[in-house]
Amino acid sequence: MTDFAKTKSLFHLPAGQVYLDGNSLGPLPKAAVARVGKMMQDEWGDLLITAWNRAQWMNQPSRVGDRIGRLIGASAGTVVMGDTLSIKVYQALASALEINAARKTIVSDTGNFPTDLYMAEGLIKSLDKGHELKLCEPDAVEDCLAEDVAVLMLTEVDYKTGRLHDMKALTAKAHEKGILTIWDLAHSAGALPVKLDAAGADFAIGCSYKYLNSGPGGPAFIYVAPGLADQVRPALCGWLGHEAPFDFDLDYRPGRGIERMRVGTPPVLQLTALEASLDIWDLVDMEDVRAHSIKLSNLFIELVEANCPDLELASPRDAMHRGSQVSFRFGNGYAAMQALIERGVIGDFRAPDIMRFGFTPLYIDAEDVRKAAAIIEDVMLNRLWDSTDYFTRSAVT
Numbered sequence: 001m002t003d004f005a006k007t008k009s010l011f012h013l014p015a016g017q018v019y020l021d022g023n024s025l026g027p028l029p030k031a032a033v034a035r036v037g038k039m040m041q042d043e044w045g046d047l048l049i050t051a052w053n054r055a056q057w058m059n060q061p062s063r064v065g066d067r068i069g070r071l072i073g074a075s076a077g078t079v080v081m082g083d084t085l086s087i088k089v090y091q092a093l094a095s096a097l098e099i100n101a102a103r104k105t106i107v108s109d110t111g112n113f114p115t116d117l118y119m120a121e122g123l124i125k126s127l128d129k130g131h132e133l134k135l136c137e138p139d140a141v142e143d144c145l146a147e148d149v150a151v152l153m154l155t156e157v158d159y160k161t162g163r164l165h166d167m168k169a170l171t172a173k174a175h176e177k178g179i180l181t182i183w184d185l186a187h188s189a190g191a192l193p194v195k196l197d198a199a200g201a202d203f204a205i206g207c208s209y210k211y212l213n214s215g216p217g218g219p220a221f222i223y224v225a226p227g228l229a230d231q232v233r234p235a236l237c238g239w240l241g242h243e244a245p246f247d248f249d250l251d252y253r254p255g256r257g258i259e260r261m262r263v264g265t266p267p268v269l270q271l272t273a274l275e276a277s278l279d280i281w282d283l284v285d286m287e288d289v290r291a292h293s294i295k296l297s298n299l300f301i302e303l304v305e306a307n308c309p310d311l312e313l314a315s316p317r318d319a320m321h322r323g324s325q326v327s328f329r330f331g332n333g334y335a336a337m338q339a340l341i342e343r344g345v346i347g348d349f350r351a352p353d354i355m356r357f358g359f360t361p362l363y364i365d366a367e368d369v370r371k372a373a374a375i376i377e378d379v380m381l382n383r384l385w386d387s388t389d390y391f392t393r394s395a396v397t
């Protein structure tokens with residue numbers, strides 16, 4: 001059994017706050033401060049350029065990728081780190097479209113995160129081969145899987161509502177029709193057990209700064225199914241994805257397997273912070289995380305619904321169809337969230353009316369949930385949100 005009191009003690013959690021936003025930016029692992037400091041001093045400081053070899057910086061993206069692989073059911077050598085998630089969306093989609101070149105339709109859903117859709121639109125324009133992005137309603141995705149579809153590209157857990165797609169079933173349906181799949185795990189990796197190899201997913205991508213706690217701007221990961229990676233022709237042919245970067249050939253030759261999805265110089269400081277977080281993840285069983293997350297989110301729904309009639313549940317009630325976040329709709333949700341943040345309950349707001357709360361068992365327990373629910377009740381019943389200060393929108397909501 002995972003010792004969640006122990007994992008909680010390993011994070012820096014500011015006093016007087018209940019942090020329900022680890023689905024957007026994970027908190028600081030205490031050990032990351034010294035770990036990154038030491039790396040800067042001993043490696044960057046003292047070893048300088050020789051650290052690429054002597055401190056193994058060059059293979060850090062695959063080393064760290066393998067550690068994340070354990071959390072998402074991906075075998076060794078199928079995951080690599082680098083760039084941001086938006087870039088990884090582009091890479092995965094470009095490669096999948098090239099493999100399925102005879103087909104021109106990309107299917108996604110209206111619950112997908114905008115950047116995934118924007119990257120698809122941009123790629124379609126630059127390819128200029130008549131591709132089309134078709135958006136289906138999240139519960140009608142299966143009906144959109146026709147024989148002309150090249151790629152099914154979905155985010156497994158909806159960033160607004162927390163609705164969870166059935167990755168295994170949809171991947172099987174897609175494959176029956178010759179469709180390749182791309183799964184965005186932004187709200188899945190570190191949130192619930194994912195079994196990429198077992199589900200037969202073709203491509204997957206995700207970020208490390210949400211549930212995986214790598215810090216702001218931490219790099220994304222990309223997975224390509226075993227056996228498929230060697231068929232993939234990378235769209236972003238960076239030198240570090242080359243078969244032999246230090247031959248400095250004038251022509252590009254893709255590297256072996258997943259290595260070819262690397263682009264340029266890796267973010268060593270961020271990857272080092274992520275390694276400190278992964279030391280905590282090594283103590284964790286994803287099945288325990290799931291069981292605990294369901295307990296916490298069910299308790300939260302029960303308490304909020306019992307005491308706050310103005311908040312309408314926007315997430316699936318059945319935990320089996322939900323990721324690790326709970327969202328409520330409220331017309332004045334932005335102001336209400338500002339009032340909560342001022343009182344130490346940190347969630348976030350997604351336009352037009354979603355108040356979003358993330359449940360992260362590594363450092364949130366039932367006591368935190370009770371505390372947060374009591375503050376939400378106070379803010380809602382006493383209309384503490386109804387103050388002009390809370391209506392001015394900041395750049396980040």
Ligand SMILES: *Cc1c(COP(=O)(O)O)cnc(C)c1O
Binds near residue numbers: 086
């Ligand atoms: C958070 C998130 C992103 C963010 O992309 P970045 O390039 O890392 O800014 C993309 N897609 C989804 C589904 C997300 O939840």
